[in-house]
Amino acid sequence: xxxxxxxxxxxxxxxxxxxxxxxxxxxxxxxxxxxxxxxxxxxxxxxxxxxxxxxxxxxxxxxxxxx
Numbered sequence: 001x002x003x004x005x006x007x008x009x010x011x012x013x014x015x016x017x018x019x020x021x022x023x024x025x026x027x028x029x030x031x032x033x034x035x036x037x038x039x040x041x042x043x044x045x046x047x048x049x050x051x052x053x054x055x056x057x058x059x060x061x062x063x064x065x066x067x
Contacts, residue, residue: 001054012052019047025060032063 003010005025012021018037022030035042036059042050052058 001052003052003055004057006058006060016052017048018042018050018052018058021052021058022047022060034061034063035059036061 001012001014003012005021018035022033022035026033035044035047037050037052037056039057
């Protein structure tokens, strides 16, 4: 099924979890990130159980330091 990740089309299989998407995109570098699906922030505690749906728009944001 087709989804968007940070405005890039991706194809994923059905029953893919949000955690699997984050793992594929970031590997072990998952500190300081937030994830929204269709403009709704998904708490990290729900990533393992949240199933991605066709046409979901996923936004992965990484916090940065600076002045």
